[in-house]
Amino acid sequence: MRTVTFGMNISIDGYCDHTAFSPDQEVHDYFTQMMDEVDLIFFGRVMYELMFPYWADVAKNKSGTADEIRFAQKLTAIERVVVSRSLHSTDDKTRIVRSDPSKELLRLKQQPGKKISVDSLSMLAELIEADLIDEFNLVVHPVMIGKGRRLLDVANLNQNLNLKLNDTILFKSGSVALHYLKR
Template identity: 35%
Template sequence: MRKVIAAINMTLDGICDHTVGIPDEDLHQHYTELIDHSGVILYGRTTYQLMQFWQTLIKEPSGEKYMDDFAKAIDRIPKIVFSHTLQSTGWESATLAAQDLEKEVVALKQQSGKDILVGSRSIIIQLINLNLVDEFQICIHPMLEGKGPQLFDKIKDRTVYRLLKTKTFGSGSIVLYYQPVRT
């Protein structure tokens, strides 16, 4: 059975915004490897539209290997987008979800293959509330943003997690790997 891995960036004050953080070479390499070891990535509309930026680096590489490698990884991984407003994705490797989130994820988990990566705050919150997250990877950036969306502001019930491991970057960012404790 495939695992659902929720991977997200957050500041020390809990702000979860893809436009803040310390996106250095180490972090891009980390996420490139994570994507390369995953079979599909799930996005909500807002994050998906932010991620479309990487298509520009496919057409015109930046010359920065770590940026271009990440662009290639994000371009090739299949993406499923959950949106009530998009009519098409505009990206060859992306499709609109055919079912609601719960049905889609349960069906994906039953398939063989690489893990399911989730990179959108809204989708992560919904999956936590549905008890469908198997691993949580939170990259905490050593900064206070002061404003923006909080990652955990819409969680319904208490969930206990067990720390599996950590990974520290030269920037001071740290990835915490957690697994829910299922009782």
């Protein structure tokens, strides 16, 4: 069975607003290296629309720093699934799923392949409750935002999810990567 991993940038006060962070080369390289183990990204619509077409344009036009271009090229090369009832079309590497994200992720998890990366705050609690997330990769940035979406903003878990810290990386910027495994 494939491993499902969740990764997210987060502020010290628990917010996940991508516009509030300025990832440096080390953080970009960290996420780029994580994608070496991934062959499918499972998006919610909001996160998909934040990531694409922005990173696709960076990859195509080479319109960023060297580390941003490497990240963009790696990201756009991976097959994607986006869960959405309102999205009408996507690029050729992305398939739209209209309902039941837990059922679809379980189906994908049972297929052979590398890791599946989940990139969605809106579905996170549902996927945790369905026992589908195996790893959490959080990069905590040294900033307090005080507004926006939190990691589990829209839902409550029915029970605690106990995790085991597997690894930490301290970046020169003061950001910290925390890699947790489900117990």
